[in-house]
Amino acid sequence: MLPSQIFFWGVPVVALASYCLLLLVLSLTQKDKHIKIFMLVLVAMIVWTAAALLMKLEIAPGVLFWNRVMVVGTLATPFIIYIFVSVFTDTTNRLFMGLLGLLTGTAIVLNLLGYVITDASIVKQLVVVDGRTYNTVEFVYQIGFGVYFAYATSFLVMIAVIIKTFRGRKSSHVSYGQIKMLAVGLMILFLGSLVNLVPAIGKYPVDILACFINSLLIVVAIFKYRMLELKFVVTKGLAYSTFAIILTLFYIYLVVAIHENLAAGNQRFVPYITALAAMAIAFLFQPLYKQTGKLVDKLFYRAEYMRRQALRSFSHVISNNLDLHSIANQLIESVQKAIRANSVMMLMKDEERGIYQIFHNSSQIFRPDLSIPNDNPIVLWFESDHSSLSRQEMNSLPFFKSMWDKEKKTLDELGIEVIIPIKSRSEVIGLLMLSRKNNNTAYNVDDIDLLTYLGASTGVAIDNARLYSRSQSEAMTDSLTKLRNHRYFHRALQEQIEKLGSGELSLLMIDLDLFKLFNDLYGHVEGDNALETVAAILTRNVGQKGIVCRYGGEEFTVLLPRYDTKMAFDLAEKIRMDIEKTFFSMNDVTQRFLTASIGVCTYPYAAPNTEELLKRADIAMYTAKNSGKNKTVIYTPEIRMSESSLQGRMGASGAMKPNFAATIYALTAAIDAKDHYTFGHSQKVAEYATVLASKLSLDKSHIELIHEAALLHDIGKIGIPEHILTKTGRLTNEEFEIVKQHVEMSITIIKHLPSMNHVIPAVIGHHERWDGKGYPRGLRCENIPLAARCLAIADAFDAMTSNRPYRKSLTVNAALAEIENNVGTQFDPLLANIFVKLVRDGVIKVDGHSSIKVVV
């Protein structure tokens, strides 16, 4: 068979089969007006093509008859397409349509009356090509005068169709994409019909081919732009089958053609060669079938195909994803892939500010300034369990009347068409906003379903990510101060060194002075509060410039990338002074002594690696501590040497002690010298308290502590004006308040005595009362340190039995009676009773200091 013959027969056969199948499919489905009119187009084209085939087959009543039927189809098709385009673009002009209908009708009548084609016949002849003989069939026709009118009408209608198609672009609800398909198809139809006028071409079914291509493009336009939901129209299987049948027909046709061509040769091998050819073609067609399946998916199920793809990749990526940014990114990508919106934005709730802000958006360049407050009706709408919100709903529902003009304007400017909530349980944690789609079509139910699903999945993923992030953060965070912890510090230190290379990194090692004592004095609750306060001070001062960690206990570290020693020292001093100032300005005066010692070391100049950096900052910090506390020291090699020597000197435990003992006695003498009337008071209190402590079977070190505390308990009186200390009359309230400050002053002095910090709890508590009415802290019962309770009794007893500027001494018995009277109110009952008994039994002798034997 010659190629021209294949074309002659093949085109109408394939076109007719396709039309019939499509008509069958459409007739089985729900139809809207587009489909109904398109079915009419198909009917006209079936008439056209079927008549052409019947004519070629010379079926009765004859070629001329079928030719005229074919012309009816040829004339009717453009007019019905005109109606279709009118409805499709929603630009129906009834008057013009009537006129075209009239012209078309006239042309059809002329045709049926025989004025268009006067005669038509099929001429069969034998043709020899390359020495081989072929049967050829050609169509020959005679035209009448009516053909000019018929063609003119047909072209007029087609031109009207094309003009209407392009005008339809201006209509707001028809996109260029939709029109483009129709326009291309119509142009092909127009050209096909035009070339048909040339007899040399007209004898071939070029017009039918053009018509077939046009109908295919209309089908694509209908499905691609969602003019109808394919899933309602036809099952996927049917769609595959349709294309499979077309391919099979083509396959059969090819095999038959080969068989016919071989028939002219050796008859013996014809069946074998045909069978072989059929297998070869079948083999070649196999991938074609597969491709057809994909084509059906992409062409007719494009949206669904893209949605499936998007869902698959989204589910895959977020199932194990715990990074918020990555989840957001994947969501935006998936939405873009499935929906093809011009822009997609994801807003997340800022809990602190109570607003929703853009967290991620599809544009890499433009990040819109959009924030939606908590009380915006959009948020309230989703809180009341709605799963989506369209622009139309926003514009028409009374619920949204409370939106502000500027809020509406922002959403308008961004072209937001659909909003989907991202919820964690019932809380709206984010919003997904989409602008209009690339092809300008409206969002349909499938789109919204998909977006709702993505929104819900994202909510769950974000929830998981947040939980993970929280647990990660908790593992790296100190639960008390909310600062990063020791573990994080080491990781961060390593990371910073690696990141900075040869860049500077300063480390501040901060240790709170006498913090153990602080805890002992005020309890761990107060100690924790103090640590939180220090953490807040550090965070406030460092901000984003560095990383603050709680290294452990009362030690903090601050990593300062790109900070040289000077800058680090300045910041350390700022921190130190802030701590001092903060605690000094506290209402509770007894807490004033909390200060910090800070060591500064800078990598790489003062330390070659992380280990040395840490070690040397530590040395600097200890140097600060050992040189009076509450200071900042920068690490230098000299410090290291002096530190070593210091450590060497301190090597033997208590080697320094005699020096301190001397200091204690010197200080005691100083206060005794200042307060003449209480001359020897500290000494006597030390003696009484030590006897009492011995009776309590306390261990040796505790008794020693009581002794030392007793010697130092009034040391703060050095700071009290002498005229008050020696006043003979009763003290005024103001004067008494000043006297009460001696406790605080004692501590201020003692804390500067290295190794004497342990006596502070006893000293600070010696004016506390068993019933909680004492000062400075109002502690009660066992909360008062035991040593302080011993001092309180001894102090009171000696005060009563000594002469004072404002009164004479009481007798021992009177003093004991007074102690007994205050048992359970001022004094610890157990200790007071023991003390009274010790005095009465003569173990404690009041007359003559030396008579009391100190048991140490």
Added chain:
Amino acid sequence: MVLRCLVVVWHMDMMCGGTAVNLEERFRKKQYDHIWQEYCGFLDLTMPLFMDIQNRLMLEQLELYSNCELGAHIMKGKKPSSVAEFRKVVPLTTYEDYAGLLLPKNDSALPAKPLVWIETTWEGALNPVKVAPYTEGMVKNYANAIMAALILITSSARGEFSLRGGENFLYGMAPLPYLTGLIPRVLPLSVNFMPSIDEAESLSFRERSKTGLQMGIQKGVDIFFGLSSIVAKMGESFTSGSGLSGGIRFTRNSPRMNSRLLKAWLNSKQEGTPIRPKDIWNLKGLAITGTDSASLKSKIEEYWGIRPAELFGGTESGCIAVETWAKNGLVFFPDMDFYEFIPKEEFDKNLDDPNYKPNTYLMNELVAGNQYELVISSFKGGAFARYRTGDIFRCTSIHNKEANVLLPHFEYIDRYPTIIDIAGFTRITRDTISQAIRISNLDIHDWFAIKDVTEENRSFLHLYVEAGLEGMRAGINPDIIREHLSIYFRHIDSDYKDLKALLGIEPLKVTMIPRGSIEQFAATFGRDLRRMNPSHYDLVEILKIAGDSARREVS
């Protein structure tokens, strides 16, 4: 100035033109449910949702208002951050508070740039007109409210309405710069205004009504919107035959209208009854407004064959309330203004003691059966804050269960007692009367005035006067006083003369009472008699003092 007006009108046309295309397309696609939802969906709101809208829009307004000269002036420099604080710190206002900044039409002092300035007569007579700026947001809201009203006046049940676009709209309201003149400019639906917008604006009120009626006879009328007094008067004129006299040219009429006219004429002859508007027109909707609406409703229905629906609006407030399909009470739009209400007891106290600061209540705090004066605060960058409108409403019910509308329903009662509104045309104040008496040179010793109604429910001004000694000597009588005062009222108030010309009513009646009656009232009750609309109790008492003749007059 001309250029600016043109620009404004063009802008409004553009603004609403876009919406019109959209709305008309929806009408064409028969999306009636969506259209109802968009414009009349507010009738589905619950009271809490209504208040949420009120509060949130008020916060938007506060943000705008706090940052402008007018806001600083009215709020005395305070910047309230909540609605409650706003109501606490900002005093109630009247137009006098705004006159200094609004009358010069100074845009820069306002919370937002106005699109158009609306004017009306100022009953206080301190200035001939008062003006109110309308921003783009306000104009949009106004257009939506009018559209909602049109849908509702053509509705028979929830969601069922017959408005389709292209209707013949007989429009009997004042043109720009009055507020009602905005309607043809902003309506988001094409209707056939009769007469056309451009023609109407060049005609006087009387010519406009006449031309509209002629066109109505030629083409038919589907919708009619007018002052209740005018609508009633037109019905009356038709019935008496004067409405059709000399106006019908059958050759110009559409065949449909000619057949209707013929049918109406035949019926009229057969039954011996006059032709009424309802015999020739089959209205889809009839909207009325004005102080006499409630009293004239039944009569209007009788003439026009359709129950009229009432609208309520004002220059300062915009169109704020409309009746539903049930036509049994006004329902307020949630997004036009922020509404507060002064109970009658409170404004009565304020009438007696101008220094008294009346308390206000919100929409969700009202009691059915009580009367309230409306106080509004503009939304969308408008000028007014806690503005006393002087309009008195009765809350007829907290909701209408039958129609399933869960918002309060209202009946418009009248203007504030110190203002006498006659047929919606003119508003007479104490100043207007004092001025007329002063320039008439009549020797009138004292007076008080009430708004009275005729047997036909037509309102008029009833002035009770005590003649002075000179007047008594000169034989002054009620006719002389009425003649004189009518002349001066016409001079002072341009709308006054239309009352008789258009409605054929005598708006003023004078009754003389014995000299000293008003003083005796004060001596007896220890307080002055209110000169404008004294309370019913006080009126009875003063007329007792004045004697039987006066009492007979009032009865």
